[in-house]
Amino acid sequence: MGVHGGRLVARALKQAGVECIFTLSGGHVMAIYDGCIDEGIQVVDVRHEQAAVHAADAWSRLKPGRIGCAVLTAGPGVTDGVTGVANAWRANSPILVIGGQGPFNNLRRGSLQEMDHVAVMKPITKWADTCYDTQRIPDYIETAIRHAVAGNPGPAFLEIPIDVMMNEVEWDQVRMPAIRTAPRLRPPPQTDIDAALDILATAQRPVMMVGTSAKWSNAAAAVQDFVETTHIPTFVNGMGRGMVRPGTPELLNRVRKEAMGQCDVFVCAGVLLDFRLAYGRSIPANARIIQLDIEDTLIGTNRSPDAAVVGNLAATFAALRVGSRKLPDFSVWRDRLVAREAELEAAFTAELDSAEVPIDPLRLCREIRDFVAGKDLILIGDGGDIVAQASKVLPVPAENGWMDPGPLGTLGVGMPFALAAQLACPDKRVLIIYGDGAFGLNGFEYDTAVRFNLPIVGIVGNDGAWGQMIRPQAGTYGTDRVVATRLNYTRYDQVVAALGGHGEYCERPEEIGPALERAFASGKPALVNVVMRQDVVTGMKGSTYM
Numbered sequence: 063m064g065v066h067g068g069r070l071v072a073r074a075l076k077q078a079g080v081e082c083i084f085t086l087s088g089g090h091v092m093a094i095y096d097g098c099i100d101e102g103i104q105v106v107d108v109r110h111e112q113a114a115v116h117a118a119d120a121w122s123r124l125k126p127g128r129i130g131c132a133v134l135t136a137g138p139g140v141t142d143g144v145t146g147v148a149n150a151w152r153a154n155s156p157i158l159v160i161g162g163q164g165p166f167n168n169l170r171r172g173s174l175q176e177m178d179h180v181a182v183m184k185p186i187t188k189w190a191d192t193c194y195d196t197q198r199i200p201d202y203i204e205t206a207i208r209h210a211v212a213g214n215p216g217p218a219f220l221e222i223p224i225d226v227m228m229n230e231v232e233w234d235q236v237r238m239p240a241i242r243t244a245p246r247l248r249p250p251p252q253t254d255i256d257a258a259l260d261i262l263a264t265a266q267r268p269v270m271m272v273g274t275s276a277k278w279s280n281a282a283a284a285v286q287d288f289v290e291t292t293h294i295p296t297f298v299n300g301m302g303r304g305m306v307r308p309g310t311p312e313l314l315n316r317v318r319k320e321a322m323g324q325c326d327v328f329v330c331a332g333v334l335l336d337f338r339l340a341y342g343r344s345i346p347a348n349a350r351i352i353q354l355d356i357e358d359t360l361i362g363t364n365r366s367p368d369a370a371v372v373g374n375l376a377a378t379f380a381a382l383r384v385g386s387r388k389l390p391d392f393s394v395w396r397d398r399l400v401a402r403e404a405e406l407e408a409a410f411t412a413e414l415d416s417a418e419v420p421i422d423p424l425r426l427c428r429e430i431r432d433f434v435a436g437k438d439l440i441l442i443g444d445g446g447d448i449v450a451q452a453s454k455v456l457p458v459p460a461e462n463g464w465m466d467p468g469p470l471g472t473l474g475v476g477m478p479f480a481l482a483a484q485l486a487c488p489d490k491r492v493l494i495i496y497g498d499g500a501f502g503l504n505g506f507e508y509d510t511a512v513r514f515n516l517p518i519v520g521i522v523g524n525d526g527a528w529g530q531m532i533r534p535q536a537g538t539y540g541t542d543r544v545v546a547t548r549l550n551y552t553r554y555d556q557v558v559a560a561l562g563g564h565g566e567y568c569e570r571p572e573e574i575g576p577a578l579e580r581a582f583a584s585g586k587p588a589l590v591n592v593v594m595r596q597d598v599v600t601g602m603k604g605s606t607y608m
Contacts, residue, residue: 064230067196067222068093071160072101074200078158078207078241080131082106082121082485084114084478086142088135090162090175093227106481108510111139115146116478116504119155123301124440124462124486126280127244129156129207136162136224137175144182145472147217151186153301153468154274156215156243158206159183165225166194183219188212190219196229197236204239211245214357215278245278248356250373250381257369258329258352259385262292265327265350267395270296271339274468275332275356276375277301282461284379285331286310292386293393294329295321299338302331303464308457315454316406317399325349332356332375335364336469354378414455420595421571423448426523427455429574430495434459440483440490442466444476445497446530448523448594452495474503476520481507484516491582494520499528501554511587512562519581520558521574521590526551529597536598544598555591564588 071094075083082104085091098105108114111134118130134143140161150157161183164173183190189209193202199222206218262268272285282305289296289312296312298305306313314321322328328345330353335342342365345351353360353367354375361370371378416422430452434441441456443449443466458464465483467475476494483492501522511518532547555565564584566577574592581588 064232066093066097066230067199067227068095069097069100070196070199070231070236071203071222071227072097072103073238074203074241075103075131076101077200077238078203078243079128083131083133084108084117084121084482085133086111086114086135086139088139088162090136090139090164090224091133091160091227094133094160104485106485106510106514108478108481109506110504111142112146112474113478113481113504113507113510115143115150115157115159116475117482118157118159119146119150119153120465120475120479120482121486122155122157123277123465124483129158129210129243130482131158131160133160134162135175136164136179137177139175140179141182144186146478147183147219148186149467149470149472149475150217152470154215154278155217156210157217158203158210159217159219161219161221162227163192163221163223166223167225169223179221180219186217187219188216192221192223194223194226196226197231199226200236200238204241207241207243211243214275214360215245245374247377248373249377250371252381254369254371255378255381255385258354258371259382259388261327261350261352261369262329262389265390265392267325268294268327268329268392269321269325270294270329270331271333272296272298272302272305272331273333274300274302275360276305277332277461279332279356279375281305281332281374281376281379284376284383288379288383288386289313291383292389293391293396295392295396295399297321299333300468302333304458304461308459311400312396314399314403316410317403319344320402321399327352330354330367331379334360338469410454417571418595419570420593421568421574423451423523423525423594424455425571426574426592426594427452429571430493430521430578431455431457433575433578434493438490439463440465440487440492442476442479442483442492442494444473444479444494445500445523446473446528448495448497448529450530473497473500476500477504477507477511477518480518480520481510481514481516484511484518485514492518494518496520496522497529498522498524498526498549498552498554505554505557506561508558508561508563508587508589516587517585519578519588519590521578522554522592523594524551524554524591525594525596527596527598533597533599541598551593553591555589558587558589562586566590568592
């Protein structure tokens with residue numbers, strides 16, 4: 063019995079453990095939907111292809127050892143998804159994006175929505191190619207996934223022309239390869255472990271930062287064990303958030319700049335010395351650097367390390383833990399930083415407790431912190447200023463408990479990430495922390511949440527501005543030359559209610575907690591719209607754009 067190419071796509075995806083695909087309906091790829099029905103793969107249709115790719119990205123983040131999949135129709139379907147692919151590229155998310163194409167037998171004749179998708183995708187993927195033979199579709203899917211998950215993970219793109227997709231072949235003509243979606247556990251060389259331990263053995267004030275590669279190495283348990291054993295003061299960034307449990311004495315937040323400025327050894331654990339660390343300038347010139355990462359190409363960006371360990375970070379930390387008995391006790395150094403952190407926390411209290419109206423952004427974050435305490439939630443940050451403020455206040459409860467765009471800084475990930483999170487983790491609740499600017503990009507995906515009965519809750523810090531832009535603009539050009547950075551205090555809660563969800567509106571800080579309670583109790587996709595103070599202050603100090 064003959065089967066069309068869409069069924070082969072679905073069978074290969076099933077072989078790879080794919081449970082759902084994210085898509086927006088398109089004629090070039092509808093055969094895949096038909097195949098998904100037969101293979102029992104859920105088809106989640108969104109309102110913009112960018113959202114489909116963001117959702118696939120979040121699926122990979124939340125399902126260790128699995129791969130997220132987005133299916134995009136040809137032409138504008140693929141180009142609409144480019145931003146999502148670029149975001150996954152910078153975040154190292156292993157995703158598979160399948161794109162449609164005009165018929166192969168009309169190649170370069172100008173068929174509907176024909177364009178060179180592979181050339182567009184190559185710079186922002188680990189692998190991009192086209193399959194021109196129906197019976198080889200599973201082979202190409204296996205190759206794409208193999209590239210996506212290997213080493214430093216990232217997106218892969220596979221284009222399939224519509225006639226190749228619709229063509230029928232016999233099952234016995236098709237090789238269905240085994241598909242591995244989990245990274246291989248590559249242990250590091252013992253000589254490199256010894257070199258790192260030798261440097262740590264001479265340290266007096268070491269500091270460690272744990273980042274994205276630790277997440278992709280499934281290294282949380284090994285990181286926690288090493289931190290508790292060595293007492294090295296530790297910070298987290300990127301997808302490293304949640305890799306060290308809240309309440310761990312070594313896990314610090316507010317004192318990062320001071321600690322790094324005083325350190326004599328800096329351990330970069332799955333962290334690049336990019337703009338977030340001032341391209342390595344945040345680390346004293348005389349400090350020694352130990353870099354741990356999962357691929358050689360990640361070693362040495364912007365500053366050369368004094369020791370480098372390449373391998374799966376779970377294996378690396380396990381090996382470091384075995385050799386840690388020769389390290390000194392760093393608890394005195396840790397305790398100094400813990401005391402300083404408490405001082406900074408106390409100075410922060412006035413803003414966290416502010417009764418100001420319009421609402422102080424930090425008071426909003428404190429209300430969210432108080433609400434989520436003790437709850438098993440997945441938190442998603444989608445915005446600039448409000449997410450930066452929230453990261454100072456909100457503890458991440460566990461591994462995979464926090465998601466944000468990552469180093470590309472793509473706004474609009476909130477609801478797409480949340481769709482995947484609620485589908486991937488149906489027993490958990492999901493809370494999105496929005497800026498009002500970010501909400502406008504993919505807020506219409508509340509329609510998708512309503513259609514799929516996903517009780518996602520969002521809270522918008524609404525200051526009527528692109529807050530992260532308006533301040534440096536005013537500081538650089540003057541408050542009388544502010545342009546393209548102001549928004550209306552829009553009733554986003556009413557937009558969500560009109561789409562079939564639940565809306566709440568808050569103008570006073572004491573209203574926020576009860577509004578969140580009602581939003582979660584509604585059982586619907588919900589949005590709490592909070593009117594915040596608009597800050598227009600001068601100065602480019604600390605800009606992430608330089």
